[in-house]
Amino acid sequence: MxxxxxxxxxxxxxxxxxxxxxxxxxxxxxxxxxxxxxxxxxxxxxxxxxxxxxxxxxxxxxxxxxxxxxxxxxxxxxxxxxxxxxxxxxxxxxxxxxxxxxxxxxxxxxxxxxxxxxxxxxxxxxxxxxxxxxxxxxxxxxxxxxxxxxxxxxxxxxxxxxxxxxxxxxxxxxxxxxxxxxxxxxxxxxxxxxxxxxxxxxxxxxxxxxxxxxxxxxxxxxxxxxPKTPRFLVMKGQDEKAEKLLVRINGEKKAQVILEEIKSTLEEKKESLLTYGFIVILVGALLSFFQQTVGINVVLYYANRIFEGMGATGNVAMIQTVVMGIVNVFFTFVAIFTVDKWGRRPLLMVGSIGMAIGMGAMSALGFADKINGLLALIFVIIYTASFMMSWGPICWVLISEIFPNTIRSNAVAISVAVQWTFNLIVSSTFPSLSEWSKGCAYLIYCVFSILSAIFVYTLVPETKGKTLEDMCELWLSKKKGQELPK
Missing domain, CATH: 1.20.1250.20 (MFS general substrate transporter like domains)
Incomplete structure (x- = not known):
């Protein structure tokens, strides 16, 4: 059987x-x-x-x-x-x-x-x-x-x-x-x-x-x-191995359909990075850009400094950091169990709004010079929870799936390089920014959170339920000036 x-x-x-x-x-x-x-x-x-x-x-x-x-x-x-x-x-x-x-x-x-x-x-x-x-x-x-x-x-x-x-x-x-x-x-x-x-x-x-x-x-x-992935096996002409793997994962009927889709999108193995237009590369790079410029690694790297700056003592700041870590894990689970039901775009936009609220409130505390560790904890949790249920996992989901097969490796590499570059820039500039003005530092991350929502609404397509091979048709239609599927 x-x-x-x-x-x-x-x-x-x-x-x-x-x-x-x-x-x-x-x-x-x-x-x-x-x-x-x-x-x-x-x-x-x-x-x-x-x-x-x-x-x-x-x-x-x-x-x-x-x-x-x-x-x-x-x-x-x-x-x-x-x-x-x-x-x-x-x-x-x-x-x-x-x-x-x-x-x-x-x-x-x-x-x-x-x-x-x-x-x-x-x-x-x-x-x-x-x-x-x-x-x-x-x-x-x-x-x-x-x-x-x-x-x-x-x-x-x-x-x-x-x-x-x-x-x-x-x-x-x-x-x-x-x-x-x-x-x-x-x-x-x-x-x-x-x-x-x-x-x-x-x-x-x-x-x-x-x-x-x-x-x-x-x-x-x-x-x-x-095993090696079926897409890579097909790219290297090892169709038989790819088919066996697809059968083991998807069953015989679906495996044949998926294999034909893969082969049809890999006929040209040396396509230019811009074959599907500049927009697909731009979207991937901006996903990485906004994931970092909203300031998440500032919070993760400098949590103790942030809480102590808002009035918490050393031990209390450490406890608050642990609480934040537990919340992060919980809301990552929220994303895991909703991403294939609600879709990528809704989660990203809800997350952007939540991050803007959290960072906006932190900015207000900074400008008012209010020393209130409990309020700081609440607003940081609103911010990190919003990130962990949205931009944290969903950015990686989109980067792994929005690019057509023939350019995926190089396009992902560009997006990841952008991500780590802005990780370094944002995390290294926070100490001097916060010393200059805590309110301004948090306000910058609030503004980028708002801009990230606008970016998702205007440029990011919904990929829920689409195969990796569907990405070729999606971006080619965009390149030809047709309406980008939402």
Missing amino acids: GNENGSKGYLYCICGVAVIGGLLFGYDTAVISGGEQALQKYFIAGLTEDFYSKLVHGWVTSSALIGCIIGGIISGFMAQNLGRRNTLIVASILFFLSALGSYMPEFLFRSDFSFYKSTESTKSVMWAFILYRVLGGVGVGVASAICPMYIAEVSPAEIRGTLVSWNQFAIIFGQLVVYVVNACIRSTLGKNEAEITERMVEVGWRRMFVSECVPAALFGILLLLV
């Missing part, structure tokens, strides 16, 4: 492996939060505070974002030539090497592993540490582009949005996991705060970074067990 309906269990398993890349995305970007103060003390002790200034420390702690930009740029070339699965295997190796190198960056520069040595050797260690963090950032940039692409290319149209949204949940979950791991590592270092602080400078930050080796190794091993 033939396979009539396909195996959802098999589909969920291979997508489950892919979302580990999202978990590593979150893990790698958040792991430094637990040890950055200890890392600062470590380098100051070897370099003096005059050399290792706050500006230098900011560069060291954010250096992974440079790698993220590089990873986003090269992801298209890698996906097109190595395939989606093999590219993710490369990313897992980069995650592993970064974790190992960040744990012991002096390996290549010291003859022993003593705590401190000369100023020159410590400078070399600092640059080695930056190199390893950039290496991990390349892995993040690659994974951020290819994980959603892989999931989208193996998933049936009717549940594709839900499955791709799980990647965003994995990112948020990865951040929570590393917060717990960091806290556990810290708790094992001593019996009192003075002892813990000293041990954090000696070994604590190292253990936090090396902990990433475990999920990175697991990701690489499990990737060896999953």
Whole structure:
């Protein structure tokens, strides 16, 4: 008896492996939060505070974002030539090497592993540490582009949005996991705060970074067990393998239809990036642009600073950050279970309005110089909840599905590079902006939230229920001046 309906269990398993890349995305970007103060003390002790200034420390702690930009740029070339699965295997190796190198960056520069040595050797260690963090950032940039692409290319149209949204949940979950791991590592270092602080400078930050080796190794091993995507197999002339995979996922009847659709849109394998018009590239880039300029990473990276600036003490600010994290997870689930029912556009526009309200209220608090930690928590939760149910996961869903097959790899790479570039710009400018004027800083993010709603309403098509092959017809009709389907 033939396979009539396909195996959802098999589909969920291979997508489950892919979302580990999202978990590593979150893990790698958040792991430094637990040890950055200890890392600062470590380098100051070897370099003096005059050399290792706050500006230098900011560069060291954010250096992974440079790698993220590089990873986003090269992801298209890698996906097109190595395939989606093999590219993710490369990313897992980069995650592993970064974790190992960040744990012991002096390996290549010291003859022993003593705590401190000369100023020159410590400078070399600092640059080695930056190199390893950039290496991990390349892995993040690659994974951020290819994980959603892989999931989208193996998933049936009717549940594709839900499955791709799980990647965003994995990112948020990865951040929570590393917060717990960091806290556990810290708790094992001593019996009192003075002892813990000293041990954090000696070994604590190292253990936090090396902990990433475990999920990175697991990701690489499990990737060896999953298939290449059917779209990539057809692009490489391996129709028989593609058909077997489609049958296993979708059933025999649907597999034949999907295979013919894939083949019909891949007849020309070397189409120009602008074959479907400039508008499709612009929409992808602007999705990434607005996801960052609404200010989400300001809140995620500087939550403690924001809450303390609104009157919360250190411990209370930490509790508020945890509350925010729990809310983020909950509202990511809202997106997962509604994206294929309500559609992409409604969720994005509702999210934009919610973010504008949250940031507008924060701006009012900043201008009024009102010290009210509870109000700040409420408005930040309104903002982050709105983002997590909309722009957080839905941006990745759209980037993975709006581009036609023949340009998808390179178009996704452009969108992801734009995303990481503006992540770096927004997150690095917030401290100086907030020092100048908290009200103005939050108002800027409020304005971009409003502009994001206008952008979605005017330019972003609804892709709910459409196959990846439908994107060719959609954008060709737009290029010819026909009405863009909503």
